[in-house]
Amino acid sequence: MAYGGKPQPMKGIRQLADHLDISIGTVSRALNGKPDVNEETRKRVLAAAEQLGYVANQSGRSLRQGTTNVIGLMIQSSRETVENSDNFFLTVTGGLQSVFSRHNLDLIMLPCPNDEDPYEYLKRMVARRVVDAMIISETQRIDKRFDLLAKAKIPFAALGRSLSIGQHPWADLDFDGVANCAVDRLVAHGHRRIAISTPASDINLGFVFVEGYRRALERHGIHYDPALVIRAKSSEQGGYQVADELLSLEERPTAVILIYELMAIGLYRRMMEAGIIPGRDIAVVGFREAPRAKFLQPPLTCFRTSLYDLGVELAEILLSAMPAYGHIYPKTRRQTIWSLELIPGESDSFQLATTK
Amino acid sequence: MAYGGKPQPMKGIRQLADHLDISIGTVSRALNGKPDVNEETRKRVLAAAEQLGYVANQSGRSLRQGTTNVIGLMIQSSRETVENSDNFFLTVTGGLQSVFSRHNLDLIMLPCPNDEDPYEYLKRMVARRVVDAMIISETQRIDKRFDLLAKAKIPFAALGRSLSIGQHPWADLDFDGVANCAVDRLVAHGHRRIAISTPASDINLGFVFVEGYRRALERHGIHYDPALVIRAKSSEQGGYQVADELLSLEERPTAVILIYELMAIGLYRRMMEAGIIPGRDIAVVGFREAPRAKFLQPPLTCFRTSLYDLGVELAEILLSAMPAYGHIYPKTRRQTIWSLELIPGESDSFQLATTK
DNA sequence: ACGCGCTCCGTAAACGTTTACGATACTATG
DNA sequence: CATAGTATCGTAAACGTTTACGGAGCGCGT
Known part of the structure; x- marks a missing residue:
């Protein structure tokens, strides 16, 4: 007599239980796959829940369980x-x-x-x-x-x-490894005066990046010159600014390592403006691979993962x-x-x- | 006598109330800025909450209030x-x-x-x-x-x-307006055969985009040719593919409107490979502005917001x-x-x- | 017939809040 | 002094779950 009426507004497990003429506890156990429930009734409960669109209220559940999933x-x-x-x-x-x-x-x-x-x-x-x-x-x-x-x-x-x-626990991109590899490559091509860009903020990856760069230089017996570490935003504008700063150095570097590939766009442009051709007059290495790196002329050397x-x-x-x-x-x-x-x-x- | 001991583990409003020797209801009212509470006690409660680092449990709150904020x-x-x-x-x-x-x-x-x-x-x-x-x-x-x-x-x-x-209620970028404006501009430059790219998926913006394009053509008395609507992914590869398809058309269009600016990279490349120079042999209009649009040579006409x-x-x-x-x-x-x-x-x- | 174990299910407490309601003390007013 | 009003606070119910606990029914061996 309790059920058979019009479909209740489905406010919670209570209504579902009433509708099935089953206790609220059993419904909960059925839905959560607990063992103490007849397979027959479990099927009925699941079917009714599906039909009425019942899903457990997250607040009630996590309040009781102390877990939110x-x-x-x-x-x-x-x-x-x-x-x-x-x-x-x-x-x-x-x-x-x-x-x-x-x-x-x-x-x-x-x-x-x-x-x-x-x-x-x-x-x-x-x-x-x-x-x-x-x-x-x-x-x-x-x-x-x-x-x-x-x-x-x-x-x-x-x-x-x-x-x-x-x-x-943590996971992180291999910033120092990349810096290391870039320096090795540049040194192998005859470069000794290599600049590097790093974010202006206190984000740690910048420090790791520069640290890998510094150690690689030392390994090759190259003096680490703080003036070659350029802080700039990781954007096109940042790259433009990096180029600007490099151009203003009295002893100009022959290579630059960028921490973000997008910066190459601005850097290329500023260099071109100064009549310096990337890939001929200055070597450039970027970081993560991205579609535009392929488009740059000359194509940017970078790293994929x-x-x-x-x-x-x-x-x-x-x-x-x-x-x-x-x-x-x-x-x-x-x-x-x-x-x-x-x-x-x-x-x-x-x-x-x-x-x- | 109830308080003065070592700082409890702070499990909830209960501990906070005990610690203050105040009822749990008053604490809640104090924290939530309800009127029925002495300003003096409210200050004490807020201070204690701050000191003990108490923040209301979201599950309990939203279970009671029926709201989650x-x-x-x-x-x-x-x-x-x-x-x-x-x-x-x-x-x-x-x-x-x-x-x-x-x-x-x-x-x-x-x-x-x-x-x-x-x-x-x-x-x-x-x-x-x-x-x-x-x-x-x-x-x-x-x-x-x-x-x-x-x-x-x-x-x-x-x-x-x-x-x-x-x-x-909704808000949406003005896709048809952009398509409209692009067509107007191209027609003013003498173009009559204008292609357009749209996503391959069922995302609605593509339909709106093409619809705006179609109406603009009609307004200029230009026949709408479905063959000039190219479905492609909104990526560099998609742009490459668009160029491919355009090149394979017997009656080649003189202009193309891209729904995503990044596609221009691939399109430029494929066109160059075919000896066709964007901005000279074919007109290109992109959509949203992005840093690389400025870098492309020639710079891409696009839209900012x-x-x-x-x-x-x-x-x-x-x-x-x-x-x-x-x-x-x-x-x-x-x-x-x-x-x-x-x-x-x-x-x-x-x-x-x-x-x- | 009795007890035992097993399966299945109902009951009620608990999770941490908020809030309606009533209680208390105090103030103002007649 | 009695009463009403006000400011402040405590009490307890309610939100929707999950789950420990116990009970009913049944089959089976002795």
Whole structure:
């Protein structure tokens, strides 16, 4: 007598139970695949849920379970990043999700507003307990967020290294390896005076990049000259500015390594304006591969990698740090340096004539 | 006697209340700025919350209130989009947040996994009641998501038009306006045979784009030839392919309008390979402005707009559709076409000699 | 007949908030 | 002094789940 009426408005598991004339507990067990339920009734419950479009309210569930089945990826959308992130995050996200979805985990991206302090933003998100675990990106050289997450006892992994990172898990592009390879290549072509560009901000990858460059120079017995380290934004304008600064140096370098491929556009233009031809008068090496690198004339020498696979790796690293999944993903390789493959172009392929 | 011990582990408002020797209700009222609380005690509560790092558990709060203070932005991260979205979403997101943050609303991005049906994904997210309102993007020509959201009675706005949109609010780039302007310009330069590129997928913007193009042609008394509408991916490779198809036409067009600026890179290259010089032998007009458009030789004629401000507009449109904010944002202009400004380059500036 | 184990299901407590309601103390007013 | 009004606070219910616990029914061996 309780059922048979018009379809109730479906406000929760209560209505579903009433409709089936079954207790609320049994419905919950049936939906969640618990063992203590007849296969026959489980089928009925699942069918009714499908038909009535019932999906468990997330708030109620996570309040009870203390878990949300959500992983957060924090990004700082609109600072310097927005100029150069390209599809970096979306591609990495694809890899992350391919792993998470296997475990019924949902990934959400948490873009920190540009008028809010990233640390405070993260604190807020963490304290609200809206995610089970966290991935942070664009790590600073000194980054208080690591302490915050550790103290909050929330599992996390970082996309990018940091001095503050300790034993925490991370994955990062091989910035020093790339810088190293670029220097080797340039030195082999006869260059001794090599400039490098790095972001103006405190993002750690810049330091790692320059550090790899410095060590490579030392290995070749070349003096490290801080004047050749140019801080600039990772954009076309930044590249233009780098060229500007290089041109103003009294002892002009014969090669330059850019931390972001897009900068080559501006650099090429400024050099051309000054009558200096990239690939003939100055060697240029970029960083990540991108379509326009192929278009530049001469084509830019740069480095390729699969950001999707980097996402896969990072997801596994994070899961191995989560108690509930630690048994599936071994605790090995919790800190991964992601290598890139050299794509030789023609922007640095000339042999330097011994000048001076 | 109840307090003064060591700092409790701070599990919730309960501990905070105990620590202050105040009732749990008063603490809640104090934190939420309710009137029925002494200013003196409110200060004590706020101070203690700050000191102990208390932030309300989101699950408990939204379970009780039936509201989450979260707006979702759904994106399909890794389909065709990932090739061409550039920083489109991150930039729009910046604008969205600048509005939402004024109302203590948090924006989260919900990237639909590429192996999941977007409709099912959205259904899941909506049913879980994890957001108060929703923004959907990359709208298809026929898009079932509108029905879904309307039936679920969840406020929403769309970034992009659709045939399924009815009276629902949206904001969209002025695709037909751009196509219109491009045709006008090309016709003024003597072109009569004008090709256009459009995405291969069912995303609606392609249809709007071509429709604007078709109407502009008609206005000039030019026959609309379906053979000149080339479907291709919005990437460099897509541009290469467009050029390929144009070259294979018996009656070759003298101008081409691209729906995505990046395609110009591939198109330029393929044209050059065939000995055809863009800006001299064929006119090219691109769509959104991007740094590389300036670098292309000859510079690409394209269109500029502020995606950030588009985000601001879209946020206001959404808020005006939410009951709790409708009184702040008037119900006017719930469907907005976002205009773009022509950036003349040299890729289409030559006057066509009357051939044939 | 009895007890035991097993399968299946209902009951109720608990998760952390917010908020309607009532209680208390104090002030002002007659 | 009695009463009404006001400011402040405590109490408890409610939100929608999950899950520990116990109970009912049944089959089976002794």
